[in-house]
Amino acid sequence: MANIHDVARVAGVSISTVSYALSGKRPIGEKTRLRIDAAVRELDYMPNAAGRMLAGTRTRIFALTAPLRSDTYAPAHMAFVLAVATAARKYDYDVLLLTEDEATDGLRRVSSSRLVDGIIVLDVSINDERAELVRALGVPAALIGVPGNADGLVCVDLDFEAAAALAVDRLVDAGHTSLALLGHPGVVYERGSNFPTRFRDGFLRRAAERGVTARFTMTEKDPPEVRAALSGVLDAVPAATGLVVHAEEGVHKAVLEAVAGRGLSVPGDLSVIAGAPTFDTSAFTPPLDVIPLIPADTCTRAVELAVQQLDGTVAPRVELVAPTYREHGSVAAPRPGS
Amino acid sequence: MANIHDVARVAGVSISTVSYALSGKRPIGEKTRLRIDAAVRELDYMPNAAGRMLAGTRTRIFALTAPLRSDTYAPAHMAFVLAVATAARKYDYDVLLLTEDEATDGLRRVSSSRLVDGIIVLDVSINDERAELVRALGVPAALIGVPGNADGLVCVDLDFEAAAALAVDRLVDAGHTSLALLGHPGVVYERGSNFPTRFRDGFLRRAAERGVTARFTMTEKDPPEVRAALSGVLDAVPAATGLVVHAEEGVHKAVLEAVAGRGLSVPGDLSVIAGAPTFDTSAFTPPLDVIPLIPADTCTRAVELAVQQLDGTVAPRVELVAPTYREHGSVAAPRPGS
């Protein structure tokens, strides 16, 4: 395998010239550059990673810690992992995957051995020991999600409160006065991530501000449970005419089936909005209006903030990404009678 | 951050003694070892990764290439990724995650920059360009799955044919003479991984060997499609009394619901076996007998084979892991009448 000396020899220049030509950190004469380029191609030269790490100040690797808890929804989880890896590549960074059972030890290991330049923390829970550790290590890091104590940390997340408020606004603007939120299973709210709570709070708060009736119901993902939860809000008085679903894909489908099973139509009898899903709701029957959770958005920003910490100081912050709304025809005015 | 010189100074020994003490590659005097250990703890020393990579012959990193195709089932995919990372740690290896849109370029990059010692290839499809590339690069690698052309490659996978045969044997041994296999959506068989095909072939072949009726039906994952597929085998003449399901989790649940919906009981009216799932079938209603696909099995073996390639030659091979059977009470003798 060719090294920088080989390239220098073939090109008839010194190794430092080769290094500078490749890094672009100082101007190189036109003819020299051409000779070097030719030598690089001829030898199929690629800089040795270890050599670069040792001599340079960067390893060009980020650690990614992404525990898979029991209440984690695998497809969304995977989407975030891939989004981080993809975003990292845009900055010429690779991603080292830390395992769950090595969460803190792994972080300690890769940072104190200088294997990585920084850390991306995924699926942050309220009392996340990784948040504490990152703060203690003082290593460049970006969290995707918000821990209970975000002091001194750089965090990025969707603005779930604003997302829920946006859903409420859309429904109220369409004329609905009785809304319901179908949320995750109860266990998700008790411990773990705080985004379900933020979504719920945003929903209830904005509904109160708008002066409309609002109900919040949690549901397990099995269709029977979903049917029961749905009955709770559709058979109530007043019955909900606007529904926001903040849950995983199967729950959305179960909701639509249950609604159809009751002989109701969307949006004729019931307006429905999907809250912060990572999956595609435009292929559902019927397609659902959606305020999407786009992994690439938060992950790209997190990687960007991690990179910026390497050669400048980035002020600690909780950066919330504004939600967007996509119409697919599942929201309409409520029936005059209801 | 302390380096090996600091440790040597504090312990009052040379750096080579520190190095050998830490690597255990030569005997160290008792008192010396204690002084070094004390110094290491005092300085919180951890060897610099880049220094080790450069001086040693190992980077202690494996690349993991795991594309997420449209027909990939995310939970299973995630389970394999984690299993590889966990297995790698047992050999003191870290895992670098390559992105899908950089599949071959990424492999080329990390191997020719010597960032990794080897490559683990996940979710191998029949015409997988990564298989060709790995062969061409001549880099230590282990594939999980079997490409169309496995010449010169080290591959590990569950023995899907044997798994299907085992399912057939169990049902036939219980007295069933009319079996059915409910498989993945059609697109999965046309292109992509070859394990669905291997399972199907194993099923049909063993059924023929045992002289029983066997039907194979593909199904999409939506409950209505599953119901239709199920009707196809239960309303046929002769009706199937033994069913093997080789599909994702939702399909299993839809099958059980549909069976219950027809007023049939498992295993009273229909015996059911889950074929090669990565999820838990013991919590289903009713629990299902299962021939599990255990990511840790194949991934651990793949990592082991990758490690062995680093300091010895490993003969190319396709190593198939023998299937196992777990009873949960979903198989019984067919009703006398049927």
Added chain:
DNA sequence: TTGTATGCGTTATCAA
């Protein structure tokens, strides 16, 4: 049992 010295491949400083 321990120490000395060299090299791994690159970056970056200092000279020219």
Added chain:
DNA sequence: TTGATAACGCATACAA
């Protein structure tokens, strides 16, 4: 615009 050379931190062959 280019070159010589000293780190970077460690592993290991060779000496003692």
